[in-house]
Amino acid sequence: MTNPVIAIVGRPNVGKSTIFNRVVGERISIVEDIAGVTRDRIYADGEWLGSNFHVIDTGGIDITDEPFMSNIRMQAEIAMEEADVIIFLTSVREGVTQTDEHIAKLLYRTNKPVLLAVNKVDNPELRADVFDFYALGFGEPFPISGSHGLGLGDLLDAAVKAFPEQPEEEEEDDTIQFSFIGRPNVGKSSLVNAMLGEERVIVSNVAGTTRDAIDTTFEDEEGQKFRMIDTAGIRKRGRVFESTEKYSVLRAMRAIERSDIVCVVLNAEEGIQEQDKKIAGYAHEAGKGIVILVNKWDTLEKDNSTYKEFEEDIRRDFQYLSYAPIIFVSAKTKQRLNKIPGVLKAINEVRSNRISSSVLNDVLMDAVAMNPTPTDKGRRLKIYYMTQVAVKPPTFVTFVNDVDLMHFSYERFLENRIRAAFGFEGTPIHMITRKRK
Numbered sequence: 006m007t008n009p010v011i012a013i014v015g016r017p018n019v020g021k022s023t024i025f026n027r028v029v030g031e032r033i034s035i036v037e038d039i040a041g042v043t044r045d046r047i048y049a050d051g052e053w054l055g056s057n058f059h060v061i062d063t064g065g066i067d068i069t070d071e072p073f074m075s076n077i078r079m080q081a082e083i084a085m086e087e088a089d090v091i092i093f094l095t096s097v098r099e100g101v102t103q104t105d106e107h108i109a110k111l112l113y114r115t116n117k118p119v120l121l122a123v124n125k126v127d128n129p130e131l132r133a134d135v136f137d138f139y140a141l142g143f144g145e146p147f148p149i150s151g152s153h154g155l156g157l158g159d160l161l162d163a164a165v166k167a168f169p170e171q172p173e174e175e176e177e178d179d180t181i182q183f184s185f186i187g188r189p190n191v192g193k194s195s196l197v198n199a200m201l202g203e204e205r206v207i208v209s210n211v212a213g214t215t216r217d218a219i220d221t222t223f224e225d226e227e228g229q230k231f232r233m234i235d236t237a238g239i240r241k242r243g244r245v246f247e248s249t250e251k252y253s254v255l256r257a258m259r260a261i262e263r264s265d266i267v268c269v270v271l272n273a274e275e276g277i278q279e280q281d282k283k284i285a286g287y288a289h290e291a292g293k294g295i296v297i298l299v300n301k302w303d304t305l306e307k308d309n310s311t312y313k314e315f316e317e318d319i320r321r322d323f324q325y326l327s328y329a330p331i332i333f334v335s336a337k338t339k340q341r342l343n344k345i346p347g348v349l350k351a352i353n354e355v356r357s358n359r360i361s362s363s364v365l366n367d368v369l370m371d372a373v374a375m376n377p378t379p380t381d382k383g384r385r386l387k388i389y390y391m392t393q394v395a396v397k398p399p400t401f402v403t404f405v406n407d408v409d410l411m412h413f414s415y416e417r418f419l420e421n422r423i424r425a426a427f428g429f430e431g432t433p434i435h436m437i438t439r440k441r442k
C-alpha cells in the first residue's frame with residue numbers, strides 16, 4: 006500500500022522549502038546523508054495526526070537552461086500528475102502576483118484538490134491582506150507562517166481530509182512485485198517490453214493501485230506469479246521533465262515503495278553515475294530486495310576481464326549493496342533476461358526466511374568469540390541474545406547492556422556473520438540494538 010502524496014507548488018521564494026522542512030521534520034535518512042542530497046531533497050515522508058503521507062517540494066525540480074515560465078509549468082504538471090493533494094503556496098508579503106495567477110490557471114485543469122495557502126502571515130495584522138487571495142479562485146486561503154510554524158495544523162488537517170479513499174488492501178498472495186528503476190535512458194521500458202516478450206503473460210495491463218500506473222502480471226513454469234510494476238508507462242510524449250534527474254528519482258522512489266524487489270538498472274555504455282548511487286541507496290534504505298542489472302551489455306567490446314572489471318567497479322561504488330547479485334543483460338538481444346525470474350524468486354524466498362533463536366545465538370556466540378565486543382571508557386559491550394523479529398527484510402534485534410556501546414562497525418560485523426551463516430543474498434538486513442530490560 007502506498008501513502009498519499011502532497012505536492013507543494015508556488016513561485017520561487019514563497020517559502021516552499023521552508024514548509025517542506027517543517028512538514029517532514031527531521032526525517033533525514035542515512036543514505037540521503039551519505040549521498041549528500043539532504044540539502045536538495047524534494048521528496049520525503051510526513052505524518053500528521055496518525056496519517057502518513059509523502060511530500061514533494063516541486064520547487065526543487067528545475068531545468069537550469071529552461072526559461073522561468075517553463076520551469077513553473079513543469080512544476081505544476083508534476084504536482085498534478087504525482088500528487089493526491091496540491092498545496093498552492095503564495096506569500097502575503099508580495100500579494101497576488103502575475104506568476105501566482107499563471108500557476109492558478111495551470112492548476113484549474115486538475116480535478117485534484119488544491120489548497121491555497123498564504124505564507125509569511127507572521128502576525129495578526131497581516132491577516133487582512135489574505136482576503137485578496139480569494140481572487141485566485143481556490144476558495145478560502147489558509148494563512149500560515151512557515152518560519153513561525155503558524156497555521157500549519159489547519160492546513161495539514163485539510164490536506165489529510167482531502168486524501169482519496171484508500172483502495173482495499175490488495176489480497177496478500179505470493180505474487181512477487183518488482184520494478185526496474187534507474188536513470189532516464191538506461192533501458193527500463195525496453196526491459197519491461199523485452200520481459201513481456203519472454204514470459205507468458207497471464208494478465209496484462211492490470212490497473213495499478215496508484216493513478217496511471219499500469220502493471221503487468223506473468224507466471225513462470227512453476228506457477229510463480231510476478232507483478233511487474235510499471236515505472237515508465239506514464240510517459241507522455243513531449244514533456245520536458247521526463248528527463249530531469251530529480252523527476253527520475255521521484256519516479257524511482259514511487260516504484261520502490263510498491264515493490265518487494267527492485268532491479269537497479271545501470272547502463273553498461275555509460276558506466277556508473279552519481280545518480281545511480283542515489284537511486285540504489287533509496288532501495289537499500291527502504292529494505293527492498295535488490296538485483297543490479299547492467300543493461301546494454303551488447304554495446305561493449307568485451308574481453309576476458311570485462312565482466313570482472315565492471316563487477317569490481319560496482320562493488321566499489323555500491324559498498325552497501327554487497328549482498329545484491331549482478332546480472333549483465335541486454336534488453337535488445339534479450340541476453341540473460343531469462344535469469345531474472347529465477348533470481349527474483351530466490352531473493353523472495355530468503356527474504357521470508359526465519360532463523361530460530363537458538364541457531365542464531367550459536368552464530369552470535371561464535372561471532373563474539375572470534376571478535377570480542379568493543380569497550381568504551383573501560384566499559385565493555387555485553388550482548389545477551391539476538392532474535393529475528395521480522396521478515397521482508399529480515400530484521401534482527403540484539404539485546405545488550407548499553408546501546409551506546411554498540412558501534413556501527415561491530416553491528417556490521419554481526420550482520421556479516423549472519424550473512425556468512427545464512428546467506429540472505431539479494432536482501433538488506435535490518436539490525437536493531439536494544440537495551441535488555
Ligand code: GDP
Nearest residue numbers: 017018019020021022023064125150151152153
Ligand atoms: P521557496 O523558494 O519557495 O522554496 O522559498 P524558501 O523556503 O526558500 O523561502 C524563501 C524565503 O522566505 C527565505 O528567506 C525564508 O526564510 C523566507 N520565509 C519562509 N517562510 C516564511 C515565513 O513564514 N515568514 C517570513 N517572514 N519569511 C519566510
Ligand code: GDP
Nearest residue numbers: 189190191192193194195237300301335336337
Ligand atoms: P528508460 O528511459 O530507462 O525507460 O530507457 P528506454 O527503455 O527508453 O531505452 C533508452 C534507449 O536505450 C532506447 O533507445 C533503447 O532502444 C536503448 N536500449 C535499451 N536497452 C538496450 C540494450 O540492451 N541495448 C542497446 N543497444 N540499446 C538499448
